[in-house]
Amino acid sequence: MTIELCYKPIAGRSRYEDLIKRRCYKPAGHTGKCEEFPYLAHLKQVAPRVEAKIKRDATKTTGAAWKSDDAGPNRIDRWVMLLPDDELHSRFGINIAAMKPQVQAKLREKAATYEDCMEVAAKLALNVYQMRNAPPAPPEILQYLEARFDAFRPNSTRCIVCRDHLDFKLFENAQRGRAHIETAHANPRMHNPDNVGFAHRECNIAQGSLSLQDFYDWIRSIVARVDAHLS
Amino acid sequence: MTIELCYKPIAGRSRYEDLIKRRCYKPAGHTGKCEEFPYLAHLKQVAPRVEAKIKRDATKTTGAAWKSDDAGPNRIDRWVMLLPDDELHSRFGINIAAMKPQVQAKLREKAATYEDCMEVAAKLALNVYQMRNAPPAPPEILQYLEARFDAFRPNSTRCIVCRDHLDFKLFENAQRGRAHIETAHANPRMHNPDNVGFAHRECNIAQGSLSLQDFYDWIRSIVARVDAHLS
Ligand SMILES: [Zn+2]
Ligand SMILES: [Zn+2]
Ligand SMILES: [Zn+2]
Ligand SMILES: [Zn+2]
Numbered sequence: 001m002t003i004e005l006c007y008k009p010i011a012g013r014s015r016y017e018d019l020i021k022r023r024c025y026k027p028a029g030h031t032g033k034c035e036e037f038p039y040l041a042h043l044k045q046v047a048p049r050v051e052a053k054i055k056r057d058a059t060k061t062t063g064a065a066w067k068s069d070d071a072g073p074n075r076i077d078r079w080v081m082l083l084p085d086d087e088l089h090s091r092f093g094i095n096i097a098a099m100k101p102q103v104q105a106k107l108r109e110k111a112a113t114y115e116d117c118m119e120v121a122a123k124l125a126l127n128v129y130q131m132r133n134a135p136p137a138p139p140e141i142l143q144y145l146e147a148r149f150d151a152f153r154p155n156s157t158r159c160i161v162c163r164d165h166l167d168f169k170l171f172e173n174a175q176r177g178r179a180h181i182e183t184a185h186a187n188p189r190m191h192n193p194d195n196v197g198f199a200h201r202e203c204n205i206a207q208g209s210l211s212l213q214d215f216y217d218w219i220r221s222i223v224a225r226v227d228a229h230l231s
Numbered sequence: 232m233t234i235e236l237c238y239k240p241i242a243g244r245s246r247y248e249d250l251i252k253r254r255c256y257k258p259a260g261h262t263g264k265c266e267e268f269p270y271l272a273h274l275k276q277v278a279p280r281v282e283a284k285i286k287r288d289a290t291k292t293t294g295a296a297w298k299s300d301d302a303g304p305n306r307i308d309r310w311v312m313l314l315p316d317d318e319l320h321s322r323f324g325i326n327i328a329a330m331k332p333q334v335q336a337k338l339r340e341k342a343a344t345y346e347d348c349m350e351v352a353a354k355l356a357l358n359v360y361q362m363r364n365a366p367p368a369p370p371e372i373l374q375y376l377e378a379r380f381d382a383f384r385p386n387s388t389r390c391i392v393c394r395d396h397l398d399f400k401l402f403e404n405a406q407r408g409r410a411h412i413e414t415a416h417a418n419p420r421m422h423n424p425d426n427v428g429f430a431h432r433e434c435n436i437a438q439g440s441l442s443l444q445d446f447y448d449w450i451r452s453i454v455a456r457v458d459a460h461l462s
Pocket of ligand 2: 203
């Protein structure tokens, strides 16, 4: 990161606020009020569902085995899942031991620090602006994201699974409850910017719980068996 | 088929009985009472869940958008879905027009004649007995299935998607509500014995709504892009 961030603490509204300090991610010495997601201001105007998706996927777990009154049902801040089981139970009434082993594993692999989640959110915003047919980013947001990551490369965002280009329009075509573009992980057990990106819904489903490396090995073995069978 | 079947009508108990005549699938001239699934008698003893799965997958639609009181929730005889929309509505209270387009399409593609469903059931039974570690079939069932299909080839059943061998033990390891082996279709819109087989759950999910041909084309294109990217 070649930019210094303000990083002053700011107040949040979730029930888990005493676990972490939310921070200001504006450049150090900025004018105006501190903000956690300054680089999402433009998307919030032109594509509010995409902006909400970035925040949600970066910071929340997905479908879980309990109802949470934090940010809608079945979603919980990822850093909460870093707590030991007994603290989850005594502080937040989340009884991991009572859940099925697969559910436990799924929840545990969603765990991530606040800092990693915030890195992921910024990376996803950059990925959105680099999609085909993305709305053009305002210069100050472009500069900010370039300072935090690499030079801006228009039309460069690809599905991390099938490596084909992603088109921003796929967000707009999303059916209710069924996104055509999903946030995906090269290794499903690591939530950090190097490991996160967007994928077609079908690609994300096909990858399942495999790492991308294992997924590619698997489909190569299928192609090999199909070819052997056909010859 | 090199065997003549009895084919006498037998009584069924579903609410859709006046749509089709259920038939006896014992050999013509058999002794004892007529039966619809004579070749499942042994599996019913040694692997009742597998026997129930064959009957269910061969003859019923899967998850649907209404509750049916026929054979459990969300399952309906596949041949019912051959009826025109107005008959579905007036006779069985199934209002296709009120469903979302994707649900309509899913239901319509499950439609199949009674005869095709019965062929599929027998073919699935043969596939089960040809799995690795399958219980040995009684000679009379083996003879019957060989007469209806091809010569018995032990250990020959493969996942129709990844073409790797399937092990009967995967049925036993199935978690509640999550089969490790699923019934799959080479072309999801055709329910007949040439087009149906078993697949790993992960493989069936990865195939999604694609035909196998399109699935293989798709994963070949992924491998090609991955290779291009790596070189
Ligand atoms: Zn600040
Ligand atoms: Zn893709
Ligand atoms: Zn008979
Ligand atoms: Zn398979």
